[in-house]
Amino acid sequence: MALSKLDNLYRQVILDHSAHPHHHGHLQQATNQIELRNPTCGDVLQVEVALADNKISDIAFSGDGCTISQASASMMTDAVLGKTPAEAEEMVQVFSEMIIGDQPKLDTTILGDAAILNGVAKFPARIKCATLAWKALNNALTNGDGKGQAHLLSQHQDRDSE
Amino acid sequence: MGKSLNDVRADFPILNQQVNDESLVYLDNAATTQKPKAVVEALEHYYYHDNANVHRGVHTLAERATEKFEAAREKVRAFINARSTKEILFTRGTTTSLNWIAASYGEATIQAGDEIVISYMEHHSNLVPWQQLALRKHATLKYIKMAADGTLDMNDAKQQITAKTKIVAIAQVSNVLGVVNPVKALAKLAHQNGAVMIVDGAQSLPHMPVDVQQLDCDFLAFSGHKMLGPTGIGVLYAKEAILTEMPPIEYGGEMIDFVNLFDSSWTELPWKFEAGTPNIAGAIGLGAAIDYLNQFGMAAIHEHEQRLVNYVLPKLLAIDGLTVYGPHDPAKHTGVIAFNLDDLHPHDLATGLDMEGVAVRAGHHCAQPLMKYLNVPATARASFYLYNTKADADRLVAAIIATKEFFKNGTV
Numbered sequence: 001m002a003l004s005k006l007d008n009l010y011r012q013v014i015l016d017h018s019a020h021p022h023h024h025g026h027l028q029q030a031t032n033q034i035e036l037r038n039p040t041c042g043d044v045l046q047v048e049v050a051l052a053d054n055k056i057s058d059i060a061f062s063g064d065g066c067t068i069s070q071a072s073a074s075m076m077t078d079a080v081l082g083k084t085p086a087e088a089e090e091m092v093q094v095f096s097e098m099i100i101g102d103q104p105k106l107d108t109t110i111l112g113d114a115a116i117l118n119g120v121a122k123f124p125a126r127i128k129c130a131t132l133a134w135k136a137l138n139n140a141l142t143n144g145d146g147k148g149q150a151h152l153l154s155q156h157q158d159r160d161s162e
Numbered sequence: 163m164g165k166s167l168n169d170v171r172a173d174f175p176i177l178n179q180q181v182n183d184e185s186l187v188y189l190d191n192a193a194t195t196q197k198p199k200a201v202v203e204a205l206e207h208y209y210y211h212d213n214a215n216v217h218r219g220v221h222t223l224a225e226r227a228t229e230k231f232e233a234a235r236e237k238v239r240a241f242i243n244a245r246s247t248k249e250i251l252f253t254r255g256t257t258t259s260l261n262w263i264a265a266s267y268g269e270a271t272i273q274a275g276d277e278i279v280i281s282y283m284e285h286h287s288n289l290v291p292w293q294q295l296a297l298r299k300h301a302t303l304k305y306i307k308m309a310a311d312g313t314l315d316m317n318d319a320k321q322q323i324t325a326k327t328k329i330v331a332i333a334q335v336s337n338v339l340g341v342v343n344p345v346k347a348l349a350k351l352a353h354q355n356g357a358v359m360i361v362d363g364a365q366s367l368p369h370m371p372v373d374v375q376q377l378d379c380d381f382l383a384f385s386g387h388k389m390l391g392p393t394g395i396g397v398l399y400a401k402e403a404i405l406t407e408m409p410p411i412e413y414g415g416e417m418i419d420f421v422n423l424f425d426s427s428w429t430e431l432p433w434k435f436e437a438g439t440p441n442i443a444g445a446i447g448l449g450a451a452i453d454y455l456n457q458f459g460m461a462a463i464h465e466h467e468q469r470l471v472n473y474v475l476p477k478l479l480a481i482d483g484l485t486v487y488g489p490h491d492p493a494k495h496t497g498v499i500a501f502n503l504d505d506l507h508p509h510d511l512a513t514g515l516d517m518e519g520v521a522v523r524a525g526h527h528c529a530q531p532l533m534k535y536l537n538v539p540a541t542a543r544a545s546f547y548l549y550n551t552k553a554d555a556d557r558l559v560a561a562i563i564a565t566k567e568f569f570k571n572g573t574v
Binding site for chain 2 (some may be wrong): 010
């Protein structure tokens, strides 16, 4: 049965993260925040980051999305908490390379649970779902001024079509 | 009419393939349809034997290309029972057709304070052009509500359409809810109030008989690729009296009569609106698609699809946790069926179905205001056509159940 291939995409740890996401909700005091949309599927994802002493001292995400996008967001928050923005950017880079099937320059173990999303590379239609949270983090860190003023930006990730 | 719908699948070679180790069940026909050999062969024959530019050559190939291009226009005219080929404009598709109406008719007639009436179930292509026109002109955009079962609320239509209304633009068939809207009654209502009636026929023309004289609509827009034709070709029908008054949208070759240094005059209908070299092969391909559909007759195609809906809709409604949007009465539902399974995101559902060889759409179907109205971020959508069978319907139902089990247990 071809459905058995789904096991490669929906590993148990992915289903667990999606069903019980970590850092889901809102921060009291976000320094950087962003909302990203994936117009083709209707996904909306908000990522809020609190930066202190050049470290991600707290992080949260919220919004609607599929199993892959919710699990990826949950795994992303676990992975980058306590990291410097530069380290987080590096992880975004490793994740992006892994998810399109390239061999990342750095070991994917730095991604924690998110490394298991490498199976998504075999499902091209779902790569956008997995990358949404990481793009949001990237934009939040590069567009936020990091000085206590929240930024709310909406950026279309993809085109809309019938 | 003639040819039987029982064995059309052999005419569609693309359907005979394995996807993810399963035989393909193509149920994304509301997005685009597959092409029969007759259409592909018409395109091939045109490029191999007749290719030339139209309306401007004296040589034999130019004559032949022009003749075939204009013959396709006549096929479209007969297909929708327009009075004259002057009323048939070739466009890029439904979106272009609707944008042309807004850019030309809308721009010339809408004034501040006028009303444009649409519905919550419109596709973005029959919504954004009117929204933007209303913004440009300081006109009012109004929405007709839906009844609880997803059908258009005609009592609300009578409230929304007033003496201030200049345009009523409604889809004949919703690309999400699968309902058929009473566009003939809406046209009457529009005319009683001095407004024009624009019908988005993208989801109706491929599936049922449509007669523009019987509907008495002023405009009708549809696409070739959703009715077995090639992509990049569509039609705008409008009453001749309207087109005569309407200013051209694009200027250039083919649409002119005389060009002077500081002014020009336009050629006659329908070419006044067709500036530049048209999609000649696309029009010929669309003509071949119409010939193909006419072998069965649109009434027979409609009956075939309704038989499938009668068969599959109760089976879908019987799946625990499955929500079907739009009417649950098969008599009120076309072959476009949108659904969600429990809390599972439609993208996860569609990936599961794809692994079982079943191709469906998942997303907001270019109808974000409708998704908001239904209070869902997105839905999955299966849509049937003349080549689908009860076996396809069974595969859809089985694949949904298997996917449901997978996500319940976390494995197969």
